Amino acid sequence: SALTVFNTPVNERTKMATANRNPEIRKDAVNNRLVILSPARSRRPSDFKSKSQAKSDSNPSSNAQPQCPFCAGNEHQCAPEIFRMPADSTSDWKVRVIENLYPALSRDSQVKSDNEEYCHANGTAGEVSLGGFGFHDVIIESPVHSVHLPDLSPSGIAVVLLAYKKRIEQLCAIDSINYVQVFKNHGASAGASMSHSHSQILALPIIPSIASTRLNSMKEHYNQTGKCVICNIHTDKFLIDESTHFVSISPFASTFPFETWIVPRYHSSHYHELDEDKAIDLGGLLKLTLQKLSIQLNDPPYNFMIHTSPLKVAASQFPYTHWYIQIVPQLSTIGGFEMGTGCYINPVFPEDAAKILREVEVS
Amino acid sequence: SALTVFNTPVNERTKMATANRNPEIRKDAVNNRLVILSPARSRRPSDFKSKSQAKSDSNPSSNAQPQCPFCAGNEHQCAPEIFRMPADSTSDWKVRVIENLYPALSRDSQVKSDNEEYCHANGTAGEVSLGGFGFHDVIIESPVHSVHLPDLSPSGIAVVLLAYKKRIEQLCAIDSINYVQVFKNHGASAGASMSHSHSQILALPIIPSIASTRLNSMKEHYNQTGKCVICNIHTDKFLIDESTHFVSISPFASTFPFETWIVPRYHSSHYHELDEDKAIDLGGLLKLTLQKLSIQLNDPPYNFMIHTSPLKVAASQFPYTHWYIQIVPQLSTIGGFEMGTGCYINPVFPEDAAKILREVEVS
Ligand SMILES: Nc1ncnc2c1ncn2[C@@H]1O[C@H](COP(=O)(O)OP(=O)(O)O[C@H]2O[C@H](CO)[C@@H](O)[C@H](O)[C@H]2O)[C@@H](O)[C@H]1O
Ligand SMILES: Nc1ncnc2c1ncn2[C@@H]1O[C@H](COP(=O)(O)OP(=O)(O)O[C@H]2O[C@H](CO)[C@@H](O)[C@H](O)[C@H]2O)[C@@H](O)[C@H]1O
Numbered sequence: 001s002a003l004t005v006f007n008t009p010v011n012e013r014t015k016m017a018t019a020n021r022n023p024e025i026r027k028d029a030v031n032n033r034l035v036i037l038s039p040a041r042s043r044r045p046s047d048f049k050s051k052s053q054a055k056s057d058s059n060p061s062s063n064a065q066p067q068c069p070f071c072a073g074n075e076h077q078c079a080p081e082i083f084r085m086p087a088d089s090t091s092d093w094k095v096r097v098i099e100n101l102y103p104a105l106s107r108d109s110q111v112k113s114d115n116e117e118y119c120h121a122n123g124t125a126g127e128v129s130l131g132g133f134g135f136h137d138v139i140i141e142s143p144v145h146s147v148h149l150p151d152l153s154p155s156g157i158a159v160v161l162l163a164y165k166k167r168i169e170q171l172c173a174i175d176s177i178n179y180v181q182v183f184k185n186h187g188a189s190a191g192a193s194m195s196h197s198h199s200q201i202l203a204l205p206i207i208p209s210i211a212s213t214r215l216n217s218m219k220e221h222y223n224q225t226g227k228c229v230i231c232n233i234h235t236d237k238f239l240i241d242e243s244t245h246f247v248s249i250s251p252f253a254s255t256f257p258f259e260t261w262i263v264p265r266y267h268s269s270h271y272h273e274l275d276e277d278k279a280i281d282l283g284g285l286l287k288l289t290l291q292k293l294s295i296q297l298n299d300p301p302y303n304f305m306i307h308t309s310p311l312k313v314a315a316s317q318f319p320y321t322h323w324y325i326q327i328v329p330q331l332s333t334i335g336g337f338e339m340g341t342g343c344y345i346n347p348v349f350p351e352d353a354a355k356i357l358r359e360v361e362v363s
Numbered sequence: 364s365a366l367t368v369f370n371t372p373v374n375e376r377t378k379m380a381t382a383n384r385n386p387e388i389r390k391d392a393v394n395n396r397l398v399i400l401s402p403a404r405s406r407r408p409s410d411f412k413s414k415s416q417a418k419s420d421s422n423p424s425s426n427a428q429p430q431c432p433f434c435a436g437n438e439h440q441c442a443p444e445i446f447r448m449p450a451d452s453t454s455d456w457k458v459r460v461i462e463n464l465y466p467a468l469s470r471d472s473q474v475k476s477d478n479e480e481y482c483h484a485n486g487t488a489g490e491v492s493l494g495g496f497g498f499h500d501v502i503i504e505s506p507v508h509s510v511h512l513p514d515l516s517p518s519g520i521a522v523v524l525l526a527y528k529k530r531i532e533q534l535c536a537i538d539s540i541n542y543v544q545v546f547k548n549h550g551a552s553a554g555a556s557m558s559h560s561h562s563q564i565l566a567l568p569i570i571p572s573i574a575s576t577r578l579n580s581m582k583e584h585y586n587q588t589g590k591c592v593i594c595n596i597h598t599d600k601f602l603i604d605e606s607t608h609f610v611s612i613s614p615f616a617s618t619f620p621f622e623t624w625i626v627p628r629y630h631s632s633h634y635h636e637l638d639e640d641k642a643i644d645l646g647g648l649l650k651l652t653l654q655k656l657s658i659q660l661n662d663p664p665y666n667f668m669i670h671t672s673p674l675k676v677a678a679s680q681f682p683y684t685h686w687y688i689q690i691v692p693q694l695s696t697i698g699g700f701e702m703g704t705g706c707y708i709n710p711v712f713p714e715d716a717a718k719i720l721r722e723v724e725v726s
Binding site: 022023024025026027028029032033034036037038040041043044045046047048067068101102103104105106108127128129130131132179181183184185188189190191192193194195196200202204205206208209210211213234252253303304305306307326328332333334335336337339340341342343345 | 385386387388389390391392395396397399400401403404406407408409410411430431464465466467468469471490491492493494495542544546547548551552553554555556557558559563565567568569571572573574576597615616666667668669670689691695696697698699700702703704705706708
């Protein structure tokens, strides 16, 4: 019998964060999303064998792998390269942006032009389908198999962040692309199929529901208060760290235990407005945040997502749209309640998570 | 390197369902939700060791376990019983409905009455919180540790289904309860912490986002067409099986591979309108569906959710609200794209899944 909220082994301080307290239902004003904060849930037993995530998650060998297509020297095993950083590098590249060999969407312009006839309301059933036009890329974050994102220096991470920016700018120029999702999966329990450090970009012809709900929610807040909800976000007891241009916080209505947001202190609708200076500053804070989560939660699998605004928002929407990064350590498996309702149960109050993460010492 | 869409070992026919085809984006008219159907995704490799889900998911011993609180004889290890079926049974009970010992919400009426002063808009940040009042129950589906839901007869399953109904009717009578989520987690990868066959009911003071989005979506469809979207659902190439009062289908915009819905053929807003006759009929179709998924997908972990209407809908909403059951085999781990966008990538077209499941022979 184990603490089943955390499939990964966690230390005593993490467990203490789930001390006695009454449950609370909170609403995230940014995403208009409810969460149930419920410390009691962390004490439930399990009669399934512990997953020992850590082991199954990490690759048997973390040295250079001849069969890994993302390692330097194996470039020919990959789908076509879009660009590399530095642009004029040869075998000494730092970051490569390539096509995904198994893309979720098709960059075939035939699929795009088919859409006019293809898109149809399916009679009275109201079902709609659309050809799957879009772009699905992989960003290889390092030429070396064993080097993970937080192992890079702040300016090394900035190269990755600026590769996202450059690729988004290219995708922006394609008129039927309306949203871009940058995301990273680290570890098998976070969905990763490849262990070599990488992230992905999916460029979509539609605006997905979480992005449009967020847009509406930000707009409503602005109409009511005259302020951008993100500029106004709580940074008192929810603050973890801050840099010149960014803060890291535990969000007021954290969906997941130890969920962390990195938020620009300057108002900005789109991630790709990031400049080189800010990219290095962000690289430093992202590194620190990932290091702290790794120390506190025993190198957990994690995802991060860049939440930016739809590419073609009108200038009138600039005042209330503000991008940020959401980092989610994957400590547990969700169940039917979350799938059925969209409402998550989180055993750790974010103000407790913030306090713990604030105090983690990174050597 | 393995087929990573399916963490569980799947047979050749299942793999064939992911043959070459262009990706397609579909919208579910019931839930106003987008999915990317993308067969190419199923062929991507993985360099993580296969999880061999099946093993870690099943309990070492499936015989009666002295330490399992849900087994007959261990009733004293459980949180208080609410009722049992049959009501007058002693040690020969078939189903027990008990309080969850580690509840997500508190049934303490103090939390409820605190809500008036507690519920507050948190200044300009627009954050709202509410005391976590609600009910969290467990339905033990069998007194015997090794007997799982589909092992019961149709009328045995009906006893479970009627226990849900009875408990929902009790929760309905509590005026601050507005929504009831019935769900089942089977297997560790579907979130289950207990292996003894059971399901859960959470009664909420709020209407969760998926339920309110569905309500709006059903209303819109009704206003446009004059018809209930569920009464009108496609049952041609998406049909799997049918019974007197129900059909099982693969939904047009399946979020997950082999996702299956069981839909009443009669128009009904609330699950708890189910009578004994229909419960036995539903028991038969649920059994058949779970057996088919188990045969086809090698006893996968799964969740099911009963999607009913908010408890206090007005009579004017009856014409367009219609309950159904969603069954989701858990074959893969989602990643940052799904978390970031709310849009899922499904490698199996539902019409292909329906064809396969239609043809599975249950002996
Ligand atoms: N030689 C090669 N050249 C180019 N690209 C190659 C390649 N070999 C493999 N790839 C691609 O590299 C990517 C690696 O991505 P990740 O490890 O982050 O997770 P993946 O996308 O597999 O799925 C996770 O993320 C997605 C999106 O969130 C979820 O749908 C899914 O369930 C989850 O497992 C894969 O998309 C794969 O197609
Ligand atoms: N002696 C006892 N008496 C009474 N009740 C007892 C008990 N011992 C244990 N319980 C309860 O029995 C329940 C068993 O439930 P499940 O196995 O379906 O998953 P669980 O709720 O743990 O979490 C899964 O489902 C929830 C809801 O979807 C997700 O939040 C979570 O991440 C996922 O792992 C637990 O809720 C537990 O609290």
